[in-house]
Amino acid sequence: MSEMIRIRPKLKPSRYRGTKMIDYSGINGESFRPLSQADTPSKSTILQVIGVLVISTAAWHIWDIPLAEFWHNAPEESIFVKIFTFLNIWGDSKYCLVPSGMIFLAFNRYFPILAKKAAFVFVSVASGGILVNIVKVIVSRARPVLWFTSETYGFYWFQIDYHFLSFPSGHSATAMGLAMALSRIHPGWCKVYLLAGALIAASRMVVGAHYFSDVMVGGLLGAVVTSWVWDRWFRESPCSC
Template sequence: MKSALLRALLVLALAVLLASGSYATLDQPIAHLAQHAPAWLGKLAALVTRIGNPGWSLPPAALLWAWWRWRRPDPVRAAGAARVFLAVAGAGIASEILERCVGRARPHLLFEQDIYGFAFLQFRRHFDSMPSSHAAVSFALCLSLALLLPRHRFWRGGLLALAVIAASCRLILNAHYLGDVLIGAALGIAAALLAAAWITSRNAAPAALRT
């Protein structure tokens, strides 16, 4: 558990550094570029980004956990479902709290009112851009699933690529800046690592699903 916590903190620290650099260099240019994205790309991004909605992943994870816990007892799969549920829930809750506390202005305020910055702890409307909760949930979900499949490199790579694509869609939609997505992704990675370590420490989960 301590090693997972250390890895999670390192990931978050790296993301903060990258987001700081992005704030000064890349965030605004990328937002301006996204303003000119074709309509079809925006529609596609809106569809793909649903992966980052916890409403799509939490209920199935909870139902699968209950099924494998009581209806068809299978400790291996039940532990896997628990890892996914905890990671997604943890990433979602953490990102929602931070969004409101950090108070970064949404990209549309840059174009509508020339506002670019933060309103720390002011809890103002539209000042909830950092971190991206969709990016956090996408990475928590996909990485949790990938960690359960160490012998399936193709699927692991596909899941991680899906997380990157889903998080990037937030940029195409101009819902977040690049820095917001980086912090959100780091939160998701940290949540997945900590959830896996905690479940494993309770002797409720094996290293992987053997399927």
């Protein structure tokens, strides 16, 4: 073969004595495509990543505090606050990791395609969460609550206190990582999944747990890690929104 396929082949018993068949089946039971130049990130994707980073940098200097103060002063009985408070619950990774892990363990033997989908979701969200938590400890950004109590703002480096683990948002990484994973599995629902993920990510800002830039970068990391996991181990076809 002129090109290497970046997956571990799975050997399957063959009816021919002394031989084995190699299974390159994808996440929906179709064949994996060999890696090619067309599979590298497109210019539009690179520009989107750069755009998010630029907006997040600008937000840190300009918008983070005003937006945090706006939602801090918003009445709790507001319908918008109530909706986002409810959505905030679903950004917890346990609501994704536990079901996907159980599905993989329960159906890996008899329903391998379903198990592959569950494994993809689990690995994507877990990997994004690990990366985000590492970055949190390194940069140690003060959470909005510290701004309202002592006007503490900025990065304090290598702290493990919860109040200094604001950047990036873990809930946002989970929400957008899961949304991207589901979009890869069911491309036809891509826009719905991404919208739901964005709303859950935004809820972290509304409830006062994170700044706007925390949410943006957290969501970006979750989506990028999911795309990387897909390309390396679960490739089948690109997300077609």
